[in-house]
Amino acid sequence: MDKKVSIIIPVYQAVKYLKRCVESCLGQREIDPEELEIILVDDGSTDGSSELADELEKSANCVFDRNYIVKVIHTDNKGVSHARNLGIEKATGKYICFVDADDYVDEHFVANLLASEDNDIAADVQSTVIKSNSAKNVDKSGDIFENCALDGDKPVIIDSTDIYLSGLNISGYQYIENSILNRNTHVWGKLFLLSEIKDNNISFKEGLTIGEDLLFLLDLALLQGKKKTVKCVGTNDYVYVDNPEGAMKKAFKESYLDEIVCWRNAEEKLLGAREYISSYSFVSVAVSQIMTALLVAGKLARTDEGTRDKALEALVISKVKEQIGHALKVRGTFAALELGYKIKVTLFRFSPKFYLKLYGNYKSQR
16 A cells, blocks of 8 residues: 655654654554554664664554554754655655654544545546645735635645644745744644655655755745645644753854845845745845844843953844845835834844843843
8 A cells, every 4th residue: 555644753852752743643543554654764863762663663563553654764953944845755645744753743633634635536647745834832915826826726834833824725926924934934733735745756855954944844845836736724633842951042143144144045035936936025024034043143132241242242133234224225114113123123233242231131030
């Protein structure tokens, strides 16, 4: 029996959570186990995750007595993008989805995703991205779209996010405006048609430590373009766990500047399709560029000023200042900012070092 869904789980220093994650994937109902495969990509873990992954592979395959329902791939530490790309390369399912090792899924996660495909059997066009689930514990479309419909296309991205719900298929451009640029920048909780990804050489950008999900989604949505191959349906079967040891909770390091890089890359990708995307989308991107730049500055501000690397501080100030200045060139950006961000932007542009000191003191007292 051919595999229908490949669940790709990048694994790095996740020994505390990995078993729960894998067991939740193994516990899927309403799907034949032979149609499911779970690919664990160990990204050079040193905390016991590597050995645990091997144990889970052995025990699961013995219990199910099937044709390798769990597969483990070991690689040197090259980051989550490399791990996911390896998973894509090795996947054999019709669809793939990504689950983070510290998260877990409901027992109906896969079945509910596939239900959207079954609901569209009447259409002959296969879907590329079958759907995205809103996490249970997670925290203006342009007029141009009136002419974007291509009747008969089946969903390529079915996103069950609660950010944008629609029983109808929408275009890749609409998905960008209504979902991706509306805080739905993660890949977990979605099914993707594997052939669409492989045939078009879509992959995660390696070397980027933050924002790789955003760029992957944009590439896939831009590929769909006017085709109405996206569907938002609104199930709630993915459980995102706010990990206190997650990447953004650690001490500041230069790689956090990737937050700035990814949003600039996002803008560059969208510029190639600007005739199909409303001008407000670029305001939205500019606002995100400012917010994420200030997030980077805020992360630096929370480090001890006395031990702070001065060269790194100067680099961050330069990059943040340039990003804010770049974003404000988009008409309507400052007006679109919330009041708090307007104040932050004004203070940072007046004196970056004063802003860092003020923000650091504020956070230290909370």
